[in-house]
Amino acid sequence: MTAEINIQSGRKAGDGAAVLEVENLTVEFPTEDGVVQAVRGVSYRLAPGEAMGIVGESGSGKSVTSMAIMGLLPKTARISGSVRFRGEELLGRSENEYAAVRGKKIAMIFQDPLTSLNPVYTVGRQIAEAILAHNDVSKKAAMDRAVELLATVGIPFPEQRANNYPHEMSGGMRQRVVIAIAMANDPDVIIADEPTTALDVTVQAQVLEALEAARAATGAALVLITHDLGVIAGHADRICVMYAGKLVEKGTVDQVFYEPRMPYTLGLLGSLPRLDEGGRERLTPIVGSPPSLMNLPPGCPFTPRCPLAQPVCEEREPDLYATDAPAHLSACHFHEKLVGVSAAQLFRPTSVDTEGVTPRDLEVQQ
Numbered sequence: 001m002t003a004e005i006n007i008q009s010g011r012k013a014g015d016g017a018a019v020l021e022v023e024n025l026t027v028e029f030p031t032e033d034g035v036v037q038a039v040r041g042v043s044y045r046l047a048p049g050e051a052m053g054i055v056g057e058s059g060s061g062k063s064v065t066s067m068a069i070m071g072l073l074p075k076t077a078r079i080s081g082s083v084r085f086r087g088e089e090l091l092g093r094s095e096n097e098y099a100a101v102r103g104k105k106i107a108m109i110f111q112d113p114l115t116s117l118n119p120v121y122t123v124g125r126q127i128a129e130a131i132l133a134h135n136d137v138s139k140k141a142a143m144d145r146a147v148e149l150l151a152t153v154g155i156p157f158p159e160q161r162a163n164n165y166p167h168e169m170s171g172g173m174r175q176r177v178v179i180a181i182a183m184a185n186d187p188d189v190i191i192a193d194e195p196t197t198a199l200d201v202t203v204q205a206q207v208l209e210a211l212e213a214a215r216a217a218t219g220a221a222l223v224l225i226t227h228d229l230g231v232i233a234g235h236a237d238r239i240c241v242m243y244a245g246k247l248v249e250k251g252t253v254d255q256v257f258y259e260p261r262m263p264y265t266l267g268l269l270g271s272l273p274r275l276d277e278g279g280r281e282r283l284t285p286i287v288g289s290p291p292s293l294m295n296l297p298p299g300c301p302f303t304p305r306c307p308l309a310q311p312v313c314e315e316r317e318p319d320l321y322a323t324d325a326p327a328h329l330s331a332c333h334f335h336e337k338l339v340g341v342s343a344a345q346l347f348r349p350t351s352v353d354t355e356g357v358t359p360r361d362l363e364v365q366q
Helices: 062-070 095-101 123-132 139-152 171-182 201-218 229-233 253-258 263-270 311-315 343-347
Strands: 020-031 034-046 051-055 078-085 106-109 189-193 221-226 238-243 246-252
Touching: 020 062, 034 062, 034 246, 051 062, 051 229, 062 078, 062 106, 062 189, 062 221, 106 171, 123 139, 123 171, 139 171, 139 201, 171 201, 189 201, 201 221, 221 229, 229 253, 238 253, 238 263, 246 253, 246 263, 263 343
Parallel strands: 051 221, 051 238, 106 189, 189 221
Antiparallel strands: 020 034, 020 078, 238 246
């Protein structure tokens, strides 16, 4: 960082209080056909420096949740609940009040870098604008800082690249520019919304390395939104699984990956290629599609796709139950029946696995 720029984030060493608290967040979109319940009572706490992953299929409410936190939803959206940054409520603030937080204290990396960047300005100027918006520094100091940030996120020849326009860069390099903009003001929280979508595996790894460099340089907590559990595995401390606008499982990475207690989570893991399987096991798909979030019926939204479904699942939507592991929660009436069960056992009703266990052995008793 240059001598002229002294960005103070307000971060306190050893401060164990949550940097971001989301409590019972609900987002609805009124339409001519009915009300779309995009987010339904989402709650989580993010500690300083922590990395939390939010996973789920498209349409599960991941991005809408983060857009609500950032104050970027249209005025027609009906938002309730609470979003607190370092104890201060964000919901209900004016646009000017939100602008003082957005980009400086909470930064967001959007899914498509080409639409995030202005095509008529150089990338260096756009990074410098993010710095000038929140700091009283000279344009030269801001440009020097922009070059420094480009180097931090791994862009070669940053002095020359700062003069490039977005279309002169590859998709991976554009995404690294967006990461540089996000870390420009040393934020306390970075929300990354599908930062590796449409990138090949090699470039994906480079972008994730740049994101880790941004966290190391700023000390920011991270909310990593993705549908790819493989991305979460090496870059998050905790995981929140979303389905039909609601959190259906929460826990540490090891808890969710090795001891999933929600059929939907088990299905996601079963559809993920694994290197340790050596290509011998076929992937296990989840039959069916996510439900419409308009006029949801009572009961668990996953019921039509769930092999464990019982009449109670159609009558009452489960809360997040505590499992036998600390801080591991599951929204399944029969989460205890999933101990030691594989995705192949649960989602292949006509097959028998190598241990001779069929889905009939998983039948639950009411």
